[in-house]
Amino acid sequence: NAGVMQNPRHLVRRRGQEARLRCSPMKGHSHVYWYRQLPEEGLKFMVYLQKENIIDESGMPKERFSAEFPKEGPSILRIQQVVRGDSAAYFCASSRTGTGSPLHFGNGTRLTVT
């Protein structure tokens, strides 16, 4: 997991608050993927971004969730007005353009909504 940095590792929010999760991809990687893992389940794809562009958001809930990957700085996954069902581990992965190499994952952010 070396190289893909996610923070914070743990995040506790009360219902109705906002959660911001950050991901810095591996050096030289310009593609970022976000995944969510609910308890006892596999990882579910949420969104795929390149710098300043959302390429595929087919796995994102339609409301309250948004993602960005600005020209400078980390990718941000934002969850507004969190609910208990948002409690999960959120993983970020990165890849380099056009290599077909496996995705490299960070250690995740565990979000707990109380």
Place this chain on the structure above:
Amino acid sequence: DQQVKQNSPSLSVQEGRISILNCDYTNSMFDYFLWYKKYPAEGPTFLISISSIKDKNEDGRFTVFLNKSAKHLSLHIVPSQPGDSAVYFCAASLGWISNFGNEKLTFGTGTRLTIIP
């Protein structure tokens, strides 16, 4: 709709023996298959992959077999070691070339492997 299935939630194997983890998929368009290993409180770590043009890929103690007609793949670990105890995820993608550079993965629900010393 679970397109990638791992029907065994857990598996226990004696140290030194062979561990066989299985995975089935339903989408015949999947072109590239991977196995990831995950320890608690860490992210998935890539283990081994196979493209649909092959039926076997080997890397040290790890071998992945692909049976396209049956839409089935398996991971063999031999000999199994205590450090192999982890959750193993099977994943599939449409292939980054045919999917315009989109390498998104569809994951199974995982198999928890326990190696008994």
